[in-house]
Amino acid sequence: MKIYPPWTEPHGSGRRFTVPEVNNVPDLHGDIVDPELVIFFNGNQFMVTHDLITAFRQEYPGYRRIYWQTLPPGVLAEQISAGALLIGNLRIALRPDIFTAGRSRIEHFDRENGWFDRIEPYAKNRLGIMVRADNPCRVAGLADLGRPDVRVSMPDPRSEGVGRLILEAYEKAGGQALVDAVMREKVDAGATYLTEIHHRQTPMRILQGLSDAGPVWCTEALFQQRIGNPIALVTVPPEQNQTGTYAAARLRDAPHPQAAAEFLDFLAGPGGQAVYREYGFLPP
Numbered sequence: 001m002k003i004y005p006p007w008t009e010p011h012g013s014g015r016r017f018t019v020p021e022v023n024n025v026p027d028l029h030g031d032i033v034d035p036e037l038v039i040f041f042n043g044n045q046f047m048v049t050h051d052l053i054t055a056f057r058q059e060y061p062g063y064r065r066i067y068w069q070t071l072p073p074g075v076l077a078e079q080i081s082a083g084a085l086l087i088g089n090l091r092i093a094l095r096p097d098i099f100t101a102g103r104s105r106i107e108h109f110d111r112e113n114g115w116f117d118r119i120e121p122y123a124k125n126r127l128g129i130m131v132r133a134d135n136p137c138r139v140a141g142l143a144d145l146g147r148p149d150v151r152v153s154m155p156d157p158r159s160e161g162v163g164r165l166i167l168e169a170y171e172k173a174g175g176q177a178l179v180d181a182v183m184r185e186k187v188d189a190g191a192t193y194l195t196e197i198h199h200r201q202t203p204m205r206i207l208q209g210l211s212d213a214g215p216v217w218c219t220e221a222l223f224q225q226r227i228g229n230p231i232a233l234v235t236v237p238p239e240q241n242q243t244g245t246y247a248a249a250r251l252r253d254a255p256h257p258q259a260a261a262e263f264l265d266f267l268a269g270p271g272g273q274a275v276y277r278e279y280g281f282l283p284p
Contacts, residue, residue, distance in 0.1 A: 073101035153214035
């Protein structure tokens with residue numbers, strides 16, 4: 001099993017020194033020194049970004065130094081507001097050219113802060129439930145996540161946009177009683193674990209036997225299967241499911257406005273769309 005990230009290969013060459021659980025920074029990618037393009041991706045599309053950047057460079061070969069992050073959009077927004085991100089002893093003060101998140105969050109940030117001058121929807125996703133391949137708790141749907149015997153890994157709605165959509169799905173599947181069971185009673189009992197970065201923590205916790213199930217975007221479970229981890233996807237029926245639209249936006253004060261414009265053109269065009277289809281994302 002590949003329990004520990006990064007789960008993807010780095011761009012470029014150099015001395016490798018990735019030590020699982022000690023020196024491992026899976027959501028910072030590329031060239032941090034004097035980049036020609038800086039992108040803040042909402043983290044659950046981390047699996048796409050290496051192929052995406054490779055395809056972008058093929059279409060726009062003039063860009064060689066690209067830096068990108070794949071973190072929860074709430075964290076990325078706070079990084080922009082604070083002017084820097086601190087991870088361990090590292091301080092990153094780069095200003096992004098492009099910010100991606102759920103479309104509603106992009107529009108919220110723009111209303112609140114006037115950050116963006118161009119917004120492009122580029123993909124959709126839908127919810128599923130990640131479990132171990134043998135599904136020992138026999139989770140068959142969202143209602144089962146309210147059972148006391150099912151340990152849930154749940155994105156914290158305060159920082160992870162998908163968490164709010166999952167709450168809406170819980171209401172459709174079991175009303176307020178299911179929401180209360182998962183988010184209040186089981187949190188208090190320690191049976192629901194609220195993640196800070198669910199696209200890493202949920203698969204790791206399931207693979208380590210710390211959680212039994214976790215509501216995620218379907219593409220996250222599909223990727224774990226793609227790399228050979230013993231993960232299964234429990235589908236959520238359309239009448240309970242939620243669909244999220246991803247959007248990318250150029251910042252008004254983007255340090256590299258031309259590069260940002262060309263990346264948005266690529267993302268919405270056939271080259272970028274082909275990469276997202278390969279990883280199971282839906283068209284916008």
